[in-house]
Amino acid sequence: MKQEDISALIKNGETQEVEFKEGCPSGHKLAEIICGLANTDGGVLILGISAKKEIKGLHCDLDKLQQDIANIRQSIHSSPQVSTSIHAFDDKKIALIEVNKANDKNAHTFNGAVYVRIGSTTHKLEGQALFDFLKNKQILCFDEQDSEAKIEDLDEHRIENYLIKRGQPDYLKSNNSPEFILNNMFGRLNGKLKLKNVATLFFAREPHRWHPQNEIRIVRFSGTEPINIISQRDFRSDPIENIGQTISFIRENISKRFIIPQDSPRRIEIEEYPHPVIREAIVNAAAHRDYYSYDSIQINIFEDRIEISNPGGLAQGLTKEFFGKRSVRRNPLTYRILRDCHYVEGLGLGVPQMRNEMRKAGLRDPEFNFEGGFFVVTLRNAKSNIKPVEGLKDLNSRQLNALDYLRQNKTIKSKTYANINEVSLPIALKDINELIKFKFVKKIGSYRGAYYVLNEGVKNVK
Template sequence: MNSEDLKLIIAEGEGLTVEFKEKYTSKIDRDIVAMANSRGGYILLGVSDDGKVIGEKLTNQMKAEISSLARNCDPHISIAKISQTGDVVAIEVSEGLEKPYSCSSGYFRRLDGMTQKMTQKEVRLIFRAAADMSFESLPCKGFSFEDVQLGKVRAFLKEAGASLKVTGANLPSFLSSLGICEGNSINNAGALMFAEDINRFIPHSETIMAAFKGVEKVHIYDRKDARTDLLSQFNAAMDFLKKQLNVRSEIYIDRREIYEIPLDALREALINALVHRDYSMRGTSIYVNIFDDRVDISNPGGLLPGVTTRNFGKESVRRNPVIADLFHRMGKVERMGTGIKRMKDLMREAGLKEPEFTSDTFFHAVFYRNPEYSLKRAGKKKVGETTQETTQETTQEKIFALLKAHPAITRRELAAKIGLSEDGVKYHLNRLKLSGRIKHVGPTKAGHWEAPK
């Protein structure tokens, strides 16, 4: 690894294939195991969580201890390379061929940019999955660096909040650090995210959106097909939902649009569909179907073996960990295992029925529309103005006051002070952000709130 590669990796931040450590400790065997159980990657010693280079010196004793820790894992792990690059010690771990691996503290893996201990059930599922290589990890046949659209890379970096410039020259290093490229081979996950024309390589990867009159798939009055990269599919689906759903404006200090189904709940379901879809199933699509009484978001593949609708969202198992990591970097995936609860909480707080989840060949998330609204026809928005409900006004004013008094306050602390769930606090924070009254500055963990209005 040269200094330019190192700068690139640090600028991208922690993720599925990158872990920062301020200094060396013997607990690093957990990160080595996690990398081997996932896609491999780099452990950078001498770098803080926020990407600041603190510095660490590689000694012969440290090198020997790291190699010994890796050999003591079960099965043994061979470290690909340990090197000093500037003030940083870089440990390169290859993806293991005999998963799952364990160390003296147990089984670990990479999830949401962190090393996390696995449950016994998760270990069994990884044993089962290790026999088959996932579609996202397979090399995309015929796909090369020339087929990558740099505009889509820039869109990804913008969403990720990374001030990084990627050109044709450093593109291979950039893709490699994301776990989507090895040598000259780019995998299917890379093609799905950055291909200039994905239809040439994976033509069955689209999202199809449709609005129906009534409660059956009989009379369709609007349709949109998104045959493009995954981020663009997500944005297109959200735009379609906003177009079709009823909305009202609440007048308080400013004008705020409130949709009949909380957009955050639908956003969570869309991300889930894109991240958990089985992309190897030909002739299938993600479907966003809107009826008079409900919204049905479905993805091919159903649930993974061993996961049921009862424990879905609690077992941290992903069909496409690389794609999940890319969406996590863009801030669209939070802690694994919280999505289902978040969707339920948002619907309940909006006074709506909880969403229903079913699984067969497809996984379905069904959201029931607010019966108070009349049918929304052919994209025409019916906007009714009302004053904000007293309870929501009071809650948001409490949050606003706390943010002004304590800019570094966390969502958990807000929840404790106000007496809401963390998801409930998030709902009101999003409302305040959308209105422009507050904004969050800096990284998620170490940033602060500003209240310009």
């Protein structure tokens, strides 16, 4: 790092990525700071600088310091990428320790503990904070965690059906169920056989008993608002059966038209949504949802659209920029089973294919939204005709209610929107996105800290 860059770091003071120490801290303290920087965003530790940004210089053996840092790096599991350099400022020497950020699915530990940076300080993670960190890193994958179920709780018919789809119908003739579980890494031996969650999710006699969150709730409404329910179903079996039942329900509850080609006397049935798009959206919801969440997959069928909402935003390592271009797996064993059953291909082609099928049918591209911990897919049919809002006449009652709230309270969060309108968070986020699109409100901040304010010129619109 250049001298002027170091000077700029010192001038700007301590941050989440920068820490100063006036002298040479103990090896234990250095390890905690390096571990914390690596587990957060990476950064720089500068020795010889006071908390008041004064260059004090170091008076310890610098050769020994660099050797100590190399040893400290080895004491952290797994060893982070660290580089150390010595710099002179007005005959005062300082040490610059640069720490690279950990890989997306890796966490560094020191003495078995995880440290992170929060603001300009280093913290040891414990309890729920540690669980959330490891889950977000996808180090704790739900389907790979131990289940309380026993081998007797599994349904051999479900295993047989899976093996048939995988092209191994005779597998159980030469292997028993425990061997199937171990050979496929759906469990482990620790004195006795321990099933993983994936085993009970797909093969238990009662999957919903072990995983009540593994549920798809589907509602058909009349009109375009979630008011009058025509029909509804809850599916609570294994993911494969849930997918099949959900697709069947949707196909029974959407419109169809018939055409007779010129070269054939037979009529052809055309559904208002391309079947491959429906299938891909449902499979993705089951494959990529956050199974740690207690929320269900929610599907709403309206006159002009279908909304598919599942808990879990973008998986770790996937940004909005690369969504639809890369395949990242939140639940690797779940994904493998669905791939074996020919539901997914693992090439990241699903989203482009959905767009292509919708365009071939003369429909709008699918809409993908990631907010409030939910992933929402909206499919619009030919009846959908969103037009620019003139005044407020095209807003629904919830949106009008939110604008009145904003005139009195200046800001609103998505959770507040959902509460004052007594709707779910996915519906609230969909409404808010329309208000943003038509420039009634604007978003301030991101993630959990995000809130919304009125755009200039809206306050007086009636």
